[in-house]
Amino acid sequence: MRRKNERLSLDGHSARPPAIAVTSDRAERALSQRGLQFTPLRRQILDMLIEAGRPLGAYDLLARQRERAGKPFAPTQIYRVLDVLQAAGLIHRLATQGTYVVCDHEHAAGETPVFLVCGACGSVAEAASTAVEQEVEAVAAASGFKPIHPVVEVEGRCAACRAGP
Ligand SMILES: [Zn+2]
Ligand SMILES: [Zn+2]
Structure with missing residues (x-):
């Protein structure tokens, strides 16, 4: 199943285009190569990082998610998803800052x-x-x-x- 890259607008006024070529297609491919699915939660967290266009920490992600309707994440859920996205090569962790950033390379x-x-x-x-x-x-x-x-x-x-x- 192919889906167009979905970029969610969080605050409705940041139209800055992300300089980052992570697409839903790439994410689905990278995850399925590892026998993993692009679950709604993984999609949501990856979308938030794409939309931010800069590194975010887990608590930034929590705060952004809280601004949205829907069930809040637990911090452990976020870390699990970040681990999966990192293992799939879709994001990197910047250890010195404790943040995560989407990978703009394959x-x-x-x-x-x-x-x-x-x-x-x-x-x-x-x-x-x-x-x-x-x-x-x-x-x-x-x-x-x-x-x-x-x-x-x-x-x-x-x-x-x-x-x-
Ligand atoms: Zn500078
Ligand atoms: Zn990279």
């Missing part, structure tokens, strides 16, 4: 996402690198460590802030 195997986090404006850009993945694997292997969700976060200044006043 990563090839062996690619580590690299997040460029601007400490001035808070923008987060995602890049990906196979060279980083190999280095991370090598460094981890030297300690007998197996990376599961390798993510690199680099704090700095984005191009706009560097060019600013």
Whole structure:
């Protein structure tokens, strides 16, 4: 079953288009490859992250959901869904911020996402690198460590802030 990507408008006035190519099709495909379904709750949480267009924490998601009609989520439900979406490669977790962001790449195997986090404006850009993945694997292997969700976060200044006043 194919559905068009549904983007829910939460507050009716944020029409900012998400710069992020996660679609319902991609989500359904990624989940079904793992024998999982795109349940209404998974869809709702993914939609909220797509709509936000920026990283959100679990409690941001709870607050946004509370603004909507419907049964409130339990925090444990949210974390379970976030784990599933993360395992399916649809979102990434930014450990330093405790937030989750939709993945705007469909990563090839062996690619580590690299997040460029601007400490001035808070923008987060995602890049990906196979060279980083190999280095991370090598460094981890030297300690007998197996990376599961390798993510690199680099704090700095984005191009706009560097060019600013
Ligand atoms: Zn990604
Ligand atoms: Zn910036």
